Amino acid sequence: MSETILPELPQELWRAGKLELAHGVQQFLQVMRVASAGLGQYLAEIESRGVKDLYGYGTTISWFADIAGLSMGEARPYVNRAIDLNPTRALDGTEIPPFAPATGAAAAEGAIGAERIKQILEILRQIPAEVSVEDREHAEAKLAGLARDAGPRQVSDLGEQVLGWLDPDGKEPKDPEPAQPRRELTLQRRKDGYWNLKGLLDDEAGARTAAALEAYAKPRPVDEFGQADLRTKAERQGDAWVDLVDLAIACPDQPGTNGYRTLVHVTIGLEELKTGLGTACLDFVGTMTAREARLAACDCLMLPVVLNAAGEPLDVGRLRRFVTPGQRRALNIRDRGCTFPGCHRRPKNCHAHHIHHWADGGPTDLRNLTLLCSFHHRLIHHGDWQVRMAADGLPEFIPPQYLDPLQRTRRNTLI
Structure with missing residues (x-):
């Protein structure tokens, strides 16, 4: 050496x-x-x-x-x-x-x-x-x-x-039939309310999953105000996973949901539901803010348990405000995707949003509905943007003053 x-x-x-x-x-x-x-x-x-x-x-x-x-x-x-x-x-x-x-x-x-x-x-x-x-x-x-x-x-x-x-012929197969591919998935709720998702996929399933995530995890384009997508790759893939789950749940052949979006049980006080302040119990195991309950109520099949001030149920198990398949098809044709200015997401990736919220007495009809992707749906509920229906029956958006002091109305010109 x-x-x-x-x-x-x-x-x-x-x-x-x-x-x-x-x-x-x-x-x-x-x-x-x-x-x-x-x-x-x-x-x-x-x-x-x-x-x-x-x-x-x-x-x-x-x-x-x-x-x-x-x-x-x-x-x-x-x-x-x-x-x-x-x-x-x-x-x-x-x-x-x-x-x-x-x-x-x-x-x-x-x-x-x-x-x-x-x-x-x-x-x-x-x-x-x-x-x-x-x-x-x-x-x-x-x-x-x-x-x-x-x-x-x-x-x-x-x-x-x-x-x-x-070895041009390769190895002789040991089994007459191909082995069942190994696929594993575990989903466990943590004490802090988040969920751990772990899995193992065979090569084919992994490649298909990666292709689907890549298609939905692309960064959002810079909008007209110069705001870029600052999410990390992991965060974009997490949002893409939610989009894929929403897309699967909305399938008409999906067992248990009949093509409607997620079925959830929400226990919430009447005042919290109206104001968006406070918390709600989600599916009897977790919690969510009242604002999140209002957001979910736009496009989920909800079984609300609304309580009065004394904690007594006022309304149990009655389906509310829920967008019918016919209304959804009409929304897809009218809006052609997310109606937020500058967004390019297609109808299949969008939620039906109540402009005048149903908890505040807003009706579930086309004059009060518009399509929003998950990101802009959350932005409307939690941010300073506003949406309203214009005289021509199409939605228009009002930006916050810090973006446009004159708050001139805007529409999506990409759809």
């Missing part, structure tokens, strides 16, 4: 130029790789001599885990990689050649690191046993040579070409 000299570390890194920083990273990276390869040579030699005779341990993995302060699972890859890349000896002293000698040579030079080594070994293990030694060695030499200068994608592509050349 060649001697490796550690690069000199500048005393004040902040004075270093960009080339010096880059060269320092490259030097230390090579030192780390060479040191890892040297460690592997030691571990292979210990495996050859017998760790039980040397140190009294049952396996090299358990010994290395003990001295390195690692778990058995963490130590196993080090030892297995060392045996794959370096020659060992049998009990009679005969040498056992390494599984991947060309890869081991590249690792010893510091040309490739642990991730590329793992990738090459995984490809080599897919080569059928009946392939000749010469072909196998040639394939490994190609992979190890490419890995010196290329990234994971190029190595993977070459691996596919090699396997296609050495």
Whole structure:
């Protein structure tokens, strides 16, 4: 094993130029790789001599885990990689050649690191046993040579070409029928009222989910006031998930909802419902603000439990203010999407909003309804924007004074 000299570390890194920083990273990276390869040579030699005779341990993995302060699972890859890349000896002293000698040579030079080594070994293990030694060695030499200068994608592509050349028929399927894809999903409510969503999807379902989220999680375009979408990617994907759930619930064939939006039970005081101040009990398990209840009431199938001041139910289980499918179709044709100025969301992504809220006596008819996407629906309920129906029967919006001191009415010209 060649001697490796550690690069000199500048005393004040902040004075270093960009080339010096880059060269320092490259030097230390090579030192780390060479040191890892040297460690592997030691571990292979210990495996050859017998760790039980040397140190009294049952396996090299358990010994290395003990001295390195690692778990058995963490130590196993080090030892297995060392045996794959370096020659060992049998009990009679005969040498056992390494599984991947060309890869081991590249690792010893510091040309490739642990991730590329793992990738090459995984490809080599897919080569059928009946392939000749010469072909196998040639394939490994190609992979190890490419890995010196290329990234994971190029190595993977070459691996596919090699396997296609050495094993054109592929592996014989073990099962006559494809296995059921593994898909898991858990949804758990936390004490603070938020919900934890965790899941595991097979490759096909994951790709479809990612495509759907990407389509709905695009940043909102800058509006006419120059306000950009400041949500993080995770926040945009969270909002996209809600949009997809709303879209699924609104499907006419959706079991249990018959194409109407979410069915919720809300327990709320009459005054809280009218004023939007206070809290409400949601589905008997959580809480929501009265303002959120007013927002949800615009386009949800609600079973309200309205209480008087003494806490006695005034109205239990009667469906209220609910937009019919015919009204929804008429809204889709008239509004053609979210009517907020500058918004481009289509009807399927919108809620039906009561301009004069139904809790305040507003009727559920087309003259009192307009389509709003979830973001602008919340903005109308919680912000300073106002919406009203103009004389021509179309909705128009009044911006807050801090955006337009004259508060000139605006309409969506994109739909």
